Ligand SMILES: NC(=O)C1=CN([C@@H]2O[C@H](COP(=O)(O)OP(=O)(O)OC[C@H]3O[C@@H](n4cnc5c(N)ncnc54)[C@H](O)[C@@H]3O)[C@@H](O)[C@H]2O)C=CC1
C-alpha cells in the first residue's frame with residue numbers, strides 16, 4: 342500500500358494542480374511534519390522548515406523567496422515551473438508598454454477629476470486631451486534584459502507589434518535562443534541595451550549579480566524619455582534612482598509589479614500588485630507542473646525542473662529503489678555501490694548526475710534494502726539525504 346504523504350501549502354494553489362497529487366496525499370495550510378511544501382511567493386527565509394520535508398515545489402518561476410542553499414545542504418530539491426506563467430507576464434508587459442506610451446493612467450485620473458455639466462466636461466476633455474497625447478509602438482525599440490522564458494516571449498510579441506528589439510542575456514539557454522525571432526538584435530552588455538532602447542523591460546531572476554541592476558548610473562545611460570518596465574523583482578531596480586529620474590524628466594514612466602512606499606502616489610509610476618502570474622491559466626499551469634514533479638519525486642525519486650539538482654529520471658525496472666542526494670565530490674558512486682555490494686544487493690540499474698555542487702543518484706536493486714543499509718549509505722561523508730522507495 343502506498344505510504345501516506347502530507348503536503349503543506351504556504352499559498353493558495355490552483356485546485357486543478359492539487360488534483361494532480363495522488364489520492365493518498367493530505368494537503369493543507371496547517372499540516373504538521375509535511376513530506377513536501379507547495380509555495381508561491383510566501384517568504385520562507387525565516388521559516389523553520391521541518392526536518393520531515395523532502396522537497397519544496399514553487400508554483401511559479403522565481404525562487405528568491407526560498408532558502409535554496411540551506412535546502413541543498415539538507416539534500417532537499419527545490420522545484421519550479423519554468424515557462425508555465427511566461428505568457429501571463431508577457432501580456433502584462435505589453436499592457437504596461439501601452440499604458441506608458443498612451444499615458445493611459447494619468448488620462449484616467451484626469452477624467453475622474455472632471456466636474457460640472459456634461460457640456461463643461463466635454464469642453465474640459467477637448468482642452469485637456471493634448472496633455473496625454475502619446476506615441477505608437479511600431480518603429481520604437483524595446484530592450485529586453487534577460488531572454489529566458491518570459492524575455493523571449495516579450496521579444497517575440499514586440500516584434501509582432503512592429504517594434505525593433507534588442508536583447509541581452511549572458512547565459513541564454515539553447516531553448517530560449519531557438520525561440521527568439523531572428524530579428525532580435527544581440528547586445529553585448531546592459532549598457533548597449535539601455536543606449537538603444539525607448540522601452541526597457543527586465544526579465545532576470547533576483548540574484549546577488551542582478552540586485553540594483555538598474556541604478557542611477559545605468560539610468561543615466563538610458564535615452565531621455567525612455568520607459569522602464571520591471572516585472573522581474575523589486576530588488577532589481579533602485580526605486581530612489583527611478584523617482585529622481587522621473588522627477589528630472591529623464592524617464593517618461595516606470596511600470597512595475599512591485600508597490601513600495603518610495604513609488605506611492607507618483608504620477609509617472611504605475612505599480613501593480615504583483616499580478617504578472619495572476620491569471621487562471623498561469624496559476625493552473627504552474628500548479629499542475631509542480632504538483633506532478635513533487636509527486637514523482639516523493640513516489641519515485643525522479644527529478645524534473647529542480648533549481649538545485651540535476652534532472653534525473655529512471656523508469657522502474659525493479660521493486661526496490663534507493664535515492665541518494667549527495668555532494669558533487671569524487672568517489673560517491675563508488676562508495677554507494679560498495680555499501681550495496683557488501684550488503685549483497687545486486688544493482689539492477691543506476692543513474693548518477695550532477696549540477697553545480699549537487700549530485701543525485703538513483704539505484705534500483707533486485708532485493709529489499711534493510712534499515713542498516715540505509716544507515717550505512719547515510720553515514721557516507723558527502724551524502725546529504727537518502728530515501729528508500731520500494732514500489733507501492
Ligand atoms: N511579476 C511576476 O508575477 C513574475 C515575475 N517573474 C520574475 O521573472 C524572472 C524571470 O522569469 P523567467 O523568464 O521565467 O526565468 P528564466 O530562468 O527562464 O529566465 C531568466 C533569464 O535571465 C537571464 N539572466 C540572469 N542573469 C542575467 C543578467 N545579469 N543579465 C541578463 N540576463 C540575465 C538568465 O540567463 C535567463 O535566461 C523570475 O526569476 C522572476 O523573478 C516570473 C514570473 C512571474
Ligand SMILES: O=C(O)C(=O)COP(=O)(O)O
Pocket residue numbers: 381382400401402403404426615617618619
Ligand atoms: O513566478 C514568479 O516568479 C512570480 O513572481 C509569480 O508569483 P506568484 O506565484 O504570483 O506569487
